[in-house]
Amino acid sequence: MNGKIKSVNMTGLSAVAIIPARSGSKRIPNKNVKPFLGKPLLSYSIEAARQTGLFNKIIVSTDCENIAKVASDYGADVPFARPAELADDFCPITDVFSHALHYLETQSQKPDFACCIYATAPLISATDIKRGFESLVRKTDFKTALAVSEFAFPIQRALHLSGDLGLTMIQQENRFVRSQDLEKCYHDAGQFFWQRLDQKKVKPNAGYLPVIIDRRRVQDIDTEEDWHYAECMARAFDYIQQEEKHCASF
16 A cells, blocks of 8 residues: 555645644634634635545644534544643744644654645635645645735835834835835735645745735735624625626626
8 A cells, every 4th residue: 555645636646635623722812713704714725625625635724623523513523632731832834734744654654745735724725735736746846825915005115113223124125115116025825825745846945835815815814803894705706706706797
């Protein structure tokens, strides 16, 4: 038995989704399963993963029985309990991701690709997840594809508090440069990243392949204010989509 997972998609390449969802959120208690527009927050990530049609397995890595039940109810697998040392406030997401991949190895299951999908991304799109997969399949010399979004304002004009001087520009040389002449910069969208597991052809020091996400669908959810803002964004985006479909029907 070679441990190869059989592909379920048209590429002939196998893929698994790993969704980290620990308990213990301080600022928003029970954040991962709190209802977001009527459904558990975690459910949006699971449903987006399922809608892609890419994944042989959708695994939720959690230390919480309640989260595990919600995950199972929405069609994800919870084949192990996440160890306590991987469920505190300081554990990097990459360690949780690696732990899940190691579990698959112990079960003699070796996918070609793995996608880490964040549990707190209710604006996530199956189409974007698929774009990330397709870009990484094409670009065989890259290891990782990352969901990113463009900064809304040029970061070259960022300000900081400088003691008694008050607010000053970090990059004074860009004070009078026109916005359109400044390089576009991006930040992690906090939605997902893809990883190629066979890295024999990956070029040294390769960066991330960008999967650029519309800013209207990117929102960190760390506070109650973030939560309400994300719900407003979700309603607005849904309204825009419905209007576009309505107009297209004429």
